[in-house]
Amino acid sequence: MAQHYFDSDPDAAHRRATVDLVLADLHLRLETxxxxxxxxxxxLGTRVLLESVPAPPAHGRLLDVGCGYGPIALTMAARAPEASVVGVDVNRRAVRLAQGNAAKNHLDNVDFxxxxxxxxxxxxxSDQAAPGTDAAAAPPALAGPFDAIWSNPPIRIGKPALHGLLRTWLRRLAPGxxxxxxxxxxxxxxxxxxxxxxxxHPTERAASRAGFRILRVHRP
Known part of the structure; x- marks a missing residue:
């Protein structure tokens, strides 16, 4: 059966690698x-986002939806060390790598x-709960509200699923x-x-580059 990055439990054979995210203000080495x-x-889309958005709020709660192995959430954490950052994904393999990437890059203000x-x-x-813990009771961090959301959303899941995902998380955006x-x-x-x-959701095109749009969504 074909595997997709939005599968919860991909069974593709492991092939670990390391990639570098080099931006003007930081350098992260990430395991994939x-x-x-x-x-x-x-x-490229992630790079366009990270090179185009203004700095995240210095304090408060920040969210990366569809975090993968962590480049967006970890950039938020590095740029706003006093903020609390959350990354979420359906892909267990990716989330566990993101947790490890946070530790390797000495970023302790981010959870996945x-x-x-x-x-x-x-x-x-995995670093906050023993096996068998009731996950549904675990993380109040997911409820929001979030002061900022950055995301390279999983467009290929299809419009109905994408719209459902965005409805879920955008309603957790804080007023303002x-x-x-x-x-x-x-x-x-x-x-x-x-x-x-x-x-x-009031929305504007904040930037356009290399075939990508950055959409800025406001909550009044």
Missing amino acids: DRGMFSPDKVD YVVDADGNPAESP GTAHLVVQKNLGADSLHRWLESEG
């Missing part, structure tokens, strides 16, 4: 593996959680908070922009 999004390099399609905890972080989403133009960035507006 097969069975997750862009394991061979930090993808495996969630289901509705944003509910699928399990507790802002979400930045990076979406490839030829994968529906402009139609997503229109959909967000139709859902009552």
